[in-house]
Amino acid sequence: MNQVVKWISVTASxxxxxxxxxxxxxxxxxxxxxxxxxxxxxxxTSSAQVTLNETGSSLLYPLFNSQWISAYKSVDPNVTINxxxxxxxxxxSEAVAGTVQIGASDAYMSNALMSANPSxxxxxLAVSAQQVMYNIPGLGADKHLNLSxxxxxxxxxxxxxxxxxxxxxxxxxxxQLPNQPITAIRRSDASGDTFLFTQYLSDSNSxxxxxxxxxxxISWPAIGNSLIGATGNAGVVTELxxxxxxxxxxxxxxxxxxxxxxxxxxALKNHDGKFVLPTKENIQAAxxxxxxKVPSDERISLIDAPGANSYPIVNFEYAIVNSKQSGDMASxxxxxxxxxxxxxxxxSAQYMDPVHFLPLPASVEPKSEAQINKIGG
Amino acid sequence: xRKVSSASKTADKVFRVATGLCASSPVLFLxxxxxxxxxxxxxxxxxxxxxxxxxxxxxLGDMYGNLEVKNGVSAPAGxxxxxxxxxxxxxxSSVIAxxxxxxxxxxxxxxxxxxxxxxxxxxxxxxxxxxxxxPSVVFGLWGVIVLAPWVxxxxxxxxxxxxxxxxxxxxxxxxxxxxxxxxxxxxLMIVPIITATTRDLLEQxxxxxxxxxxGLGMTNWEVVRKICLPYVKDGxxxxxxxxxxxxxxxxxAVLMVSGSAINYLPxxxxxxxxxxxxxxxxxLDSALTDATHLAVHALAELALVLMLLTLITNxxxxxxxxxxxxxxxSGVRA
Numbered sequence: 001m002n003q004v005v006k007w008i009s010v011t012a013s014x015x016x017x018x019x020x021x022x023x024x025x026x027x028x029x030x031x032x033x034x035x036x037x038x039x040x041x042x043x044x045t046s047s048a049q050v051t052l053n054e055t056g057s058s059l060l061y062p063l064f065n066s067q068w069i070s071a072y073k074s075v076d077p078n079v080t081i082n083x084x085x086x087x088x089x090x091x092x093s094e095a096v097a098g099t100v101q102i103g104a105s106d107a108y109m110s111n112a113l114m115s116a117n118p119s120x121x122x123x124x125l126a127v128s129a130q131q132v133m134y135n136i137p138g139l140g141a142d143k144h145l146n147l148s149x150x151x152x153x154x155x156x157x158x159x160x161x162x163x164x165x166x167x168x169x170x171x172x173x174x175x176q177l178p179n180q181p182i183t184a185i186r187r188s189d190a191s192g193d194t195f196l197f198t199q200y201l202s203d204s205n206s207x208x209x210x211x212x213x214x215x216x217x218i219s220w221p222a223i224g225n226s227l228i229g230a231t232g233n234a235g236v237v238t239e240l241x242x243x244x245x246x247x248x249x250x251x252x253x254x255x256x257x258x259x260x261x262x263x264x265x266x267a268l269k270n271h272d273g274k275f276v277l278p279t280k281e282n283i284q285a286a287x288x289x290x291x292x293k294v295p296s297d298e299r300i301s302l303i304d305a306p307g308a309n310s311y312p313i314v315n316f317e318y319a320i321v322n323s324k325q326s327g328d329m330a331s332x333x334x335x336x337x338x339x340x341x342x343x344x345x346x347x348s349a350q351y352m353d354p355v356h357f358l359p360l361p362a363s364v365e366p367k368s369e370a371q372i373n374k375i376g377g
Numbered sequence: 378x379r380k381v382s383s384a385s386k387t388a389d390k391v392f393r394v395a396t397g398l399c400a401s402s403p404v405l406f407l408x409x410x411x412x413x414x415x416x417x418x419x420x421x422x423x424x425x426x427x428x429x430x431x432x433x434x435x436x437l438g439d440m441y442g443n444l445e446v447k448n449g450v451s452a453p454a455g456x457x458x459x460x461x462x463x464x465x466x467x468x469x470s471s472v473i474a475x476x477x478x479x480x481x482x483x484x485x486x487x488x489x490x491x492x493x494x495x496x497x498x499x500x501x502x503x504x505x506x507x508x509x510x511x512p513s514v515v516f517g518l519w520g521v522i523v524l525a526p527w528v529x530x531x532x533x534x535x536x537x538x539x540x541x542x543x544x545x546x547x548x549x550x551x552x553x554x555x556x557x558x559x560x561x562x563x564x565l566m567i568v569p570i571i572t573a574t575t576r577d578l579l580e581q582x583x584x585x586x587x588x589x590x591x592g593l594g595m596t597n598w599e600v601v602r603k604i605c606l607p608y609v610k611d612g613x614x615x616x617x618x619x620x621x622x623x624x625x626x627x628x629x630a631v632l633m634v635s636g637s638a639i640n641y642l643p644x645x646x647x648x649x650x651x652x653x654x655x656x657x658x659x660x661l662d663s664a665l666t667d668a669t670h671l672a673v674h675a676l677a678e679l680a681l682v683l684m685l686l687t688l689i690t691n692x693x694x695x696x697x698x699x700x701x702x703x704x705x706x707s708g709v710r711a
Contacts, residue, residue: 089662096665110441112453112668183552188637190662213455217663219436222641225551228649229637231659235521242526243552 048078050332055084056091056104057192058233059128059251060317064104067351068340075339079332087232089190089216095320096120101333103320106192106251107216108299119324122299123371124316125340126347127287127358129278130196131265131313133258134247135240136163136178144277146171148269149204149304149312155247156184156201157208158223163245171275178245181226185239185248188229190216192315193236196303197249200313203304204269237261249313252278253355270312271304278311284358286310291361298367317357323374330376337372341365414684417677424450424671425458429678432459434640435656437663437672444669451669458675460682462642466556466650467683469643470631471624473560478568478624479617485568486575487601491587502576509569517633520562521554525634528561529553533647547645554636555649562630567620574616578609618694622687628654653683 054064064083072081086094088105095103096117108122132147139145151167154160160167164177187194198214212218220227230239233254240248241261250258255265255278267275276282286305294300302314319340325333340346347359360368421429424447438456445454489501533550536557540547582605590600606613636649637659643650651659657676664672 087662089666093662093665110666110668112440112444113666116668181549188632188659190660190664190666213439213442215437215440215663216666217437217660219434220639222433222639224638224641224644224648225549225555225636228552228554229635229639229651229659230521230554231633235633238521239552239554242521243529246552 048328049080050078050328051080051082052102052329052333052336053082053084053100054102054104054319055086055094055100056102056320057088057106057317058085059088059106059130059192059253060104060125061085062253062355063126063317063351063357067354068346071346071351072336072339075345076332076335079336081336085232087189087216088192088195091192092320095322098322101321101325101329102337105318105320106315107195108316108318109320114297114299117322119322121319121321121323121371121374122297123319123321123337123341123368124294124298124360124364125319125337125368126317126352127283127302127314127360128317129252129283129286129311129314129356130193130249131252131255131278132197132247132268133237133240133250133263133265135244135263137244138178139175139264143175144265144267145175146269146275147266149200150269152247153201153205153208155182156186156227157211157221158226161226171269180245183225183243183246184223184227185236185243185246186220186227186229187232187236187249189231191232192216193233193249193251194218196313196315199301199303200268237263252283253357255356268312270308270310271306272308272310274308276309276311278313278356280356280358282309282311283314286312286314287358287361287364291363294364294367296367296370298364298371316360321375323376325376327376334372334375337375338369341368341372411684414677414681418674418681420450420671421458421674421678424448424452424456425675425678429458429460429675430464430682431461432457433461433642434459435462436640437660437667440663440667450671452671453667453669456671458678460653460679462638462640463651463653463656463679464682464686465642466559466635466638467625467652467654467686469556470559470563470635470650470652471621473556473646474563474567474624475617475621477560477564478571478620481564482568482571482616482620483575483606483613485572486579487605489572489576490579491601491605502573505569505572505576508565509573513566513627513629514633516562516566517630520558520630520634524562525553525558527553528558533557536646545646548647550647551649552636553647554634555638555647556635556643557646558634559631559650559652562634563624563627566627566630567624570623571616571620574619575609575613578612578616579605582608614694614697618691621690621694625652625687625690626654626683628652628658631655632658653679653686657683 061083069081069083072079088107091103091105092109094100106128109120114120132152148171151160151171162179162181164179169177195214195216198212198218202209202214228239230236233251236248236250237254237258240246240263267277270276285307286302289305289307289310290302302316304312305314319337321333341360343359352359434457436455436457438453440453442454444451489498493501529550529552533553536546537548537550586604587600590604631652632655635651635655638649638651657679661676664676
């Protein structure tokens with residue numbers, strides 16, 4: 001009897017395995033066929049077949065996966081790009097290790113890491129932002145709370161415990177705030193979003209700056225049930241939607257998905273003391289305000305930029321690339337990255353708008369191009 | 378006498394070498410993994426000493442700041458690694474899982490072994506084994522979407538009534554992400570292993586013993602309680618140890634519903650926790666961006682502690698078997 005059971009389950013799992021493998025090969029064949037088709041249609045470019053692998057930032061992933069990869073097929077049919085959403089920390093570490101050619105990251109590499117790996121480049125591809133989102137039933141979908149980095153830091157340190165705290169009320173005159181405990185949501189994985197958010201808190205609150213600082217993974221305040229970790233932007237959005245009276249930080253490319261689940265997002269206090277929303281104009285204003293300060297290695301924080309309209313949590317989306325690449329790979333990588341930052345190519349509005357990203361400021365693009373030219377050199 | 382051809386002799390030699398190699402591979406792999414994990418954790422052991430086991434602060438340090446040197450090991454300023462919250466989280470969640478899973482698994486196994494026949498038994502057995510085959514991440518997803526909200530809204534508030542008697546059950550319930558959800562999801566994951574092993578054990582109880590019991594007028598429960606379970610006690614404890622090991626090492630599902638607590642010891646069954654395996658998975662990517670690599674070494678030490686803990690529980694289970702074994706054996710024979 002037992003034997004029969006074992007056999008049946010083995011057969012069942014084998015069948016499942018075979019069907020999965022079947023799907024895999026099927027898809028593979030299709031892809032190859034499609035590739036051949038475009039090759040013949042394109043009339044044969046001379047460059048060799050190259051596969052570029054990208055991994056990292058879940059914030060940058062929708063741009064790669066839904067926009068750039070399909071668009072680039074018509075630009076260079078010989079290049080296949082694979083993208084994966086694994087988190088900025090992984091983007092940096094895999095690019096350094098050489099497992100992937102492009103490591104996507106919302107965070108630039110630290111000084112210590114750069115001096116250990118001097119051949120690495122941090123190349124901004126686009127401008128991105130992050131919004132602070134909350135689940136407050138009955139607030140109204142169009143209502144945006146005013147929040148400041150100082151207040152957010154106190155919420156995440158457990159010093160502000162309830163939504164109707166006088167410090168939150170003071171920023172939101174006339175708003176009926178619920179007498180409910182706040183559940184703060186954070187990223188548990190190595191995250192560029194954590195890097196950006198904690199940078200904003202460090203810039204706004206001295207206690208945060210001295211105790212917790214900023215990084216892709218920090219030693220969070222121990223406030224028990226009031227601070228919960230979730231994996232990835234997807235995890236944070238799900239947890240916010242599941243938990244009433246919660247607050248969390250979410251990358252801008254997830255804005256539409258999150259608002260569709262009934263989450264609201266805050267107007268944040270900027271460097272000039274104004275409360276601003278992550279609109280296209282406000283993100284652009286912040287990027288432009290910092291554009292002249294961008295150094296030649298382009299490792300710079302755009303957080304808390306000056307200007308009345310500047311949105312405070314803005315960043316470059318980086319391609320972390322090792323400049324030591326050989327032959328075909330170097331030229332394919334250069335060509336793709338140059339296309340990606342081209343205002344008429346990958347940086348054009350048709351690819352940027354669906355994920356709420358913005359093109360690089362005009363003065364930054366040449367700096368990215370200069371870095372791209374170092375590849376293979 | 379049979380004349381052995383040279384081909385047969387060669388085949389026999391190949392057979393010997395092949396079986397020898399294969400048979401020694403578990404030992405070799407175990408030793409190799411142990412050595413690598415130990416060597417990787419040496420800098421962290423030097424850096425933290427025993428504080429690694431007793432400290433509650435886990436801090437990768439200021440990775441965007443300066444480096445400092447402590448105990449001969451360079452690290453980002455402010456780095457400190459105290460793994461106690463993760464050790465407690467691992468033990469607490471796996472023990473909760475065992476408390477739920479063991480009774481469920483044993484009763485299921487009794488039904489499968491003795492009470493159902495034919496197609497019903499086949500279908501039930503397949504279902505139990507398929508449950509074991511569900512990928513961890515699927516359990517995790519289900520945990521985030523279904524289990525945690527259910528715990529937060531219904532099960533948790535229900536349990537808080539027990540808080541009057543047992544302080545550890547006191548609220549607030551919070552988001553449902555935490556110790557209780559981790560324990561529940563781990564229980565689900567280890568039930569199939571314990572069930573399948575126990576079922577096979579129970580089927581080995583000689584039919585004569587059971588018939589004898591029934592012949593003496595024992596009820597079903599008495600036969601199971603007084604004859605079958607004592608007969609398989611050794612194996613049963615082995616099965617529980619197997620489930621415990623799995624629960625302690627389980628990563629993805631726990632990571633998704635644990636609430637990923639850091640620097641925090643659980644105050645109640647609803648507190649967010651984190652386990653050693655989950656922390657390794659969660660923090661490795663950030664750790665790899667630590668230029669001094671100390672963060673990776675600390676995670677390796679965490680892996681070492683996890684391996685040792687699994688080993689200790691295994692030996693503990695064996696010792697329990699050994700201690701109780703003699704008496705039970707004679708009891709059955711009598």
